[in-house]
Amino acid sequence: MSGVKARSWIKVKEFVGLPKRDDFEIVEKELPALKDGEFLVEALWNTVDPYMRTNELSNKVGSPMVGGQVAKVTQSKNKDFAVGDVVVGQFGWTSHSISDGAGSIMSAVKLDPTIPLPQSTALGILGMPGATSYFGLLDICKPIKEGETLLVNAAAGAVGSAVGQIGKIKGMRVVGFAGSDEKVAYLKSLGFDAAYNYKTVPSLEAAIKESCPNGVDVFFDNVGGDFFDTVLRQMNTFGRVSVCGAISQYNALEPRKGIDVSSITLIVKQLKIEGFIVTRWLDQWQGAFKEMAQWIQEGKLKYRETVFEGFDSMYDAFVSLFKGDNIGKVVVKI
Amino acid sequence: MSGVKARSWIKVKEFVGLPKRDDFEIVEKELPALKDGEFLVEALWNTVDPYMRTNELSNKVGSPMVGGQVAKVTQSKNKDFAVGDVVVGQFGWTSHSISDGAGSIMSAVKLDPTIPLPQSTALGILGMPGATSYFGLLDICKPIKEGETLLVNAAAGAVGSAVGQIGKIKGMRVVGFAGSDEKVAYLKSLGFDAAYNYKTVPSLEAAIKESCPNGVDVFFDNVGGDFFDTVLRQMNTFGRVSVCGAISQYNALEPRKGIDVSSITLIVKQLKIEGFIVTRWLDQWQGAFKEMAQWIQEGKLKYRETVFEGFDSMYDAFVSLFKGDNIGKVVVKI
Numbered sequence: 001m002s003g004v005k006a007r008s009w010i011k012v013k014e015f016v017g018l019p020k021r022d023d024f025e026i027v028e029k030e031l032p033a034l035k036d037g038e039f040l041v042e043a044l045w046n047t048v049d050p051y052m053r054t055n056e057l058s059n060k061v062g063s064p065m066v067g068g069q070v071a072k073v074t075q076s077k078n079k080d081f082a083v084g085d086v087v088v089g090q091f092g093w094t095s096h097s098i099s100d101g102a103g104s105i106m107s108a109v110k111l112d113p114t115i116p117l118p119q120s121t122a123l124g125i126l127g128m129p130g131a132t133s134y135f136g137l138l139d140i141c142k143p144i145k146e147g148e149t150l151l152v153n154a155a156a157g158a159v160g161s162a163v164g165q166i167g168k169i170k171g172m173r174v175v176g177f178a179g180s181d182e183k184v185a186y187l188k189s190l191g192f193d194a195a196y197n198y199k200t201v202p203s204l205e206a207a208i209k210e211s212c213p214n215g216v217d218v219f220f221d222n223v224g225g226d227f228f229d230t231v232l233r234q235m236n237t238f239g240r241v242s243v244c245g246a247i248s249q250y251n252a253l254e255p256r257k258g259i260d261v262s263s264i265t266l267i268v269k270q271l272k273i274e275g276f277i278v279t280r281w282l283d284q285w286q287g288a289f290k291e292m293a294q295w296i297q298e299g300k301l302k303y304r305e306t307v308f309e310g311f312d313s314m315y316d317a318f319v320s321l322f323k324g325d326n327i328g329k330v331v332v333k334i
Numbered sequence: 335m336s337g338v339k340a341r342s343w344i345k346v347k348e349f350v351g352l353p354k355r356d357d358f359e360i361v362e363k364e365l366p367a368l369k370d371g372e373f374l375v376e377a378l379w380n381t382v383d384p385y386m387r388t389n390e391l392s393n394k395v396g397s398p399m400v401g402g403q404v405a406k407v408t409q410s411k412n413k414d415f416a417v418g419d420v421v422v423g424q425f426g427w428t429s430h431s432i433s434d435g436a437g438s439i440m441s442a443v444k445l446d447p448t449i450p451l452p453q454s455t456a457l458g459i460l461g462m463p464g465a466t467s468y469f470g471l472l473d474i475c476k477p478i479k480e481g482e483t484l485l486v487n488a489a490a491g492a493v494g495s496a497v498g499q500i501g502k503i504k505g506m507r508v509v510g511f512a513g514s515d516e517k518v519a520y521l522k523s524l525g526f527d528a529a530y531n532y533k534t535v536p537s538l539e540a541a542i543k544e545s546c547p548n549g550v551d552v553f554f555d556n557v558g559g560d561f562f563d564t565v566l567r568q569m570n571t572f573g574r575v576s577v578c579g580a581i582s583q584y585n586a587l588e589p590r591k592g593i594d595v596s597s598i599t600l601i602v603k604q605l606k607i608e609g610f611i612v613t614r615w616l617d618q619w620q621g622a623f624k625e626m627a628q629w630i631q632e633g634k635l636k637y638r639e640t641v642f643e644g645f646d647s648m649y650d651a652f653v654s655l656f657k658g659d660n661i662g663k664v665v666v667k668i
Contacts, residue, residue, distance in 0.1 A: 054598050221596060224594070224596035225594070225596060228595075228596030229596070243595070243596060243600050243601055244601070245601070246596055246597050246601065249596070249598070250598070255594060255597070256594050257592060257593070257594060258591060258592065258593070258595065258597075259592070260559070260583070260589060260590050260591060260592035261592065261607055261609075262555055262558035262559060262561075262562030262563070262577060263558060263580050263583060263592075264388050264584070265609075266577050266609035267579070267580065267609040267610065267611065268388070268609070268611065269609065270608070270609050270610050270614065271608070271609050272606065272607070272608040272609075273595060273607045273608070274604070274605070274606040274607070275595075275600035275601040275602070275603065275605050275606075276601065277601065277602065277604055280604065
């Protein structure tokens with residue numbers, strides 16, 4: 001068995017600024033024969049996510065790029081995974097992989113057959129980004145109260161669009177910022193109370209004051225940088241900040257200085273700022289997905305995907321994240 | 335009744351840098367007659383605390399300086415407060431005050447007669463600073479685990495010295511930074527695992543690496559500024575930062591820029607940073623004081639006071655906080 005050639009995207013240089021095509025090489029290698037307990041999967045859908053830009057989250061030079069994947073089992077010596085099963089796993093930017101199905105983030109989980117949604121959603125609204133939205137809002141910013149004001153940026157993205165809608169489901173006033181008029185229209189169609197194109201708004205500060213007349217109670221930050229600083233100044237007492245991403249900074253060449261949080265403002269306003277990685281709640285993901293699938297079926301939670309075609313388009317899909325061209329989740333159909 | 339003249343320290347100018355003597359005037363005015371339900375108190379002990387430097391915490395130009403006080407009742411038309419009772423209240427920098435005893439931070443609370451400690455402790459270890467230490471560590475940084483490393487700065491002060499000792503009571507490794515060799519010796523006498531004079535240590539970063547070989551799990555920050563940034567870089571995953579004070583910044587003329595917390599470091603390390611004001615837990619203070627009084631009687635929690643003599647010494651006592659001359663709580667014996 002096996003004898004299959006796997007193609008993988010290898011990171012061959014440290015990224016400097018926006019990743020370049022020649023920071024990667026596609027290499028092909030033959031996979032070994034399956035051992036007992038192992039199975040072979042073939043990629044159906046790959047994902048690209050902003051965290052892959054960072055050096056801290058394990059994309060080492062010389063290794064295949066990490067990342068989630070929906071794949072089908074094509075050979076198996078594992079009694080729990082049969083040929084034809086469709087699984088989601090952290091197999092990376094690769095065409096074929098061998099898994100042992102063991103219980104970790106790197107393992108394979110069969111898609112829940114009771115959820116009648118496309119397979120690709122296991123990389124998006126019912127995958128890592130969906131869990132990020134759910135726990136990053138509801139757990140990091142708890143207690144969430146009806147009538148509170150939630151501000152989210154990169155709001156038309158996979159995470160931001162779900163965060164805003166979950167906020168609406170919980171009775172919050174939701175204000176979103178995104179990078180095009182088309183995205184703003186999308187946010188309004190999702191029920192956001194206010195939405196702005198941050199690229200054309202004359203003053204971010206004025207837009208926040210206008211749309212959040214009672215201040216900001218909860219700030220879900222995907223962007224970081226100056227955006228973070230501007231919102232932080234308009235937080236209410238007992239405000240909570242969920243630091244999910246910093247896409248404005250991933251390609252920065254130098255670390256920036258920012259608002260001084262070791263300051264009287266943080267103290268007087270009793271603000272809480274917390275960073276997180278969503279695998280913290282891995283044992284609770286499936287429960288969240290069941291609830292979110294229910295919301296999707298009830299029409300309360302909508303999602304969009306931007307699809308790139310083919311394994312060779314991984315790079316284009318990846319850098320599109322930093323150009324702000326897309327609405328919703330970016331996936332690659334293999 | 336009444337007919338008493340009260341002397342008060344009035345803030346007459348906005349502070350610029352270190353407060354100056356002529357930012358204040360002492361004024362005398364006659365208090366009105368007591369109404370039903372009111373009582374008159376005469377100051378026994380006044381407190382000075384770093385927060386009084388800030389504009390945000392209600393020291394307005396033209397008003398008396400705010401602050402806690404231990405006082406005795408000298409006239410009363412309130413059935414719950416008899417002449418001779420000793421109370422603690424937020425009466426400010428004043429010699430005589432009228433209170434109605436109503437339930438708020440501005441009200442009077444009788445000292446607990448079952449606690450056999452000096453009256454002045456109601457402004458220190460069993461007062462606002464003690465509660466700050468207790469809740470700022472145990473609540474903001476929860477869950478506190480045995481064996482974790484706690485770093486505290488301004489560690490010989492009223493708050494820091496209690497924070498470190500409570501950390502030891504909870505089984506933590508405790509590292510303190512203070513501003514003189516005498517203070518360092520004091521911290522070692524309190525059982526701190528390591529203590530440094532931050533003014534003479536060649537490198538703060540190196541001192542932290544040396545004393546916290548497993549990194550910092552909990553950082554109780556009284557100082558802010560560059561100190562905050564340096565520690566934040568050495569926090570462990572799931573580290574918690576209690577932002578209690580920023581004494582390095584209160585006299586600063588310009589807001590500084592600091593470490594960018596909207597960054598990948600905060601996210602990857604999943605850090606939590608929270609500011610607080612201790613009145614948040616006002617309804618739980620008495621329970622904390624009972625526990626702390628027990629620790630004091632068992633010899634597990636020690637405290638020191640630096641006493642200034644006389645109402646006219648309030649200014650000298652106050653600015654001494656920013657010169658770093660004192661060990662423990664600074665109080666003024668009226």
